[in-house]
Amino acid sequence: MSLPNAGTLVLSPAGPAAAAIAEVSWVLMLCAAALFTGTMVLLGMALRRRAGRIRPMWWLAGGGLVLPAVVLTALFVYGMERAPPWGQAPPPGAMVVSITGRMWWWEIRYRDPATGADVVTANELRLPVGRPVYLGLSSREVIHSLWIPELGGKMDMVPGRTNHLLLQASRPGVFRGQCAEFCGEAHARMALHAVAQPQADFDAWLAAQAKPAMSPATERLQAGLQVFQAQKCAACHTVRGVAEGARLGPDLTHVGSRLHLAAGTLPNDAASMARWLAHVQAMKPGARMPAYERLPTTELDALAAWLGSLR
Secondary structure, eight states: OOOEETTTTTTTTOOOHHHHHHHHHHHHHHHHHHHHHEEEEEEHHHOOSOSSSSHEEEEEEEEIIHHHHHHHHHHHHHHHHSSOOOOSSSOOEEEEEEEETTTTTEEEEEOTTTTEEEEEEEEEEETTTTEEEEEEEEEEOEEEEOOTTTOOEEEEOBBTEEEEEEOSSSOOOEEEEEEEEEEEEEGGGEEEEEEEOOOOHHHHHHHHHSSOOOOOOOOOHHHHHHHHTTTGGGGGOBOOOOOOOOSSOOTTTTGGGEEEEEEEEEOOHHHHHHHHHOHHHHSSTTTOOOOOTTSOOHHHHHHHHHHOOOO
């Protein structure tokens, strides 16, 4: 199914939480414009008439105390009224997903309803359209912050603590998110894509993600698997059905099904996969994976082809 790429427009909401934030933003901008206009009108009047019938003390009390107090109180009450329901427990019917911020990628964990087993992916949040998604957010090493502007507000991810965020997509699409807290050298390249799709498509995707990796179907793919094993990639990466237990890097069991590589840095295609493997440090300075440009081209291409086949 082809999904529209909706970008990262803050004032183009694609869900109830983002719509509330966009509404509050417009109200704040209109109020600011009205106050600025009123101030300029008063300034013009003051310049035209140096002495007025109202004493300066009344201007100071009215404009410096009463007006800010009334406006700010009204905006505070309005903002609290429109705040999304970020409670400590998921609402009825919500899907629960945990996201852990890593340096510099996102670990995403679902629960397979058929088996109860955890399904672990990376850097791509899938969610069904029209269903609330309750996110449990934490971090492994440093403070990160999850922000998907078109779906809702941002929330910090703090080591040793679990924060929550409630999102809901009102239409299918791909929505770009970004780490909104400076977290180190590769902070700018720590993006995340949220893919909203119909419930049936999401269920089919989750069922496919719960399965182990498929066996190589060709000699070239078999060669790629052998390179993966010879280079000890399993020391950091899990590929269920091949090598399991590693947690340092993203789970690669179905990496070929993702839209992007390296936390949103590159589109996920064969050429980008090979470039990424060969020039990791040049393309994402600070990434904790070494570059494999020392490998012969045939081995590099076979490894990229095998990883791309993991769908």
